[in-house]
Amino acid sequence: MATAPAAAPQAAPSGGSKKKLIIILAAVLVLVLVGGGAAFMLLKKKPAEDAEDGEDAEVSEVAKPKAKAKSDHPPTFVPLDPFTVNLADKDVDRFAQIGITLEVHDPKFAEQIKAYMPAIRSNVLMVLSHKTAAELLTREGKEKLAKDIMRESVRPMGIELDDEDEAPATGDAPKKKKKKKAHVESPVTQVLFSNFIVQ
CATH class of the missing domain: 3.30.479 (Tetrahydropterin Synthase; Chain A)
Incomplete structure (x- = not known):
């Protein structure tokens, strides 16, 4: 009987550690997805800002071909x-x-x-x-x-x-x-x- 009560306390931390492990993995996955989405949005927004800066500068010839390349309709x-x-x-x-x-x-x-x-x-x-x-x-x-x-x-x-x-x-x-x-x-x-x- 001494072995049975000893086995019960070991099973309880094992079940709790599985739940903790699942929660930690889910939190890491959410952080990775949020970080990836934020990086994507920042990288996507940066070329648009560069195009605006190019139009304000005197290099209008460089900015115009970029606008043509981003055009939604074909020539x-x-x-x-x-x-x-x-x-x-x-x-x-x-x-x-x-x-x-x-x-x-x-x-x-x-x-x-x-x-x-x-x-x-x-x-x-x-x-x-x-x-x-x-x-x-x-x-x-x-x-x-x-x-x-x-x-x-x-x-x-x-x-x-x-x-x-x-x-x-x-x-x-x-x-x-x-x-x-x-x-x-x-x-x-x-x-x-x-x-x-x-x-």
Whole structure:
């Protein structure tokens, strides 16, 4: 009988220690979840504060691409009918067939582009007709053409972008461009080529 009463007191602390262990584990789990949630909220809030600080600073060009990356809606694409144009080569008759799509950030601006489409097509044709086959066959020539098309595609709507191609030719042009770039941002974010044939 001496062994039976001794076993009873040992069972009672064992049952109580299991309850304590469960309570401690539950408390630790709650603390981990609360701490993880707080860390998540702080990390999520910090980039938003950084974006606000970037807009207040003079580095507006850096803040604007961040806003585009966080946009809830995808970019809008405005395809233009394919262009077939004679090139400016003097020795031989050459032509180009080019498919162009304009990427815009705002769907409302895409509708505005469609309203000005005849003037935009005319401007793009004028740019293409002054190019030679040698200019269009290089990567640099295609990039320059994309910049020219971006500039000419918004001109009918009264948006004047700087002519970046004339910057190396004149010393005064880069200073003027920097001033205009800070004030005027193109609503056309990118010019994409869907078809590019030079013959």
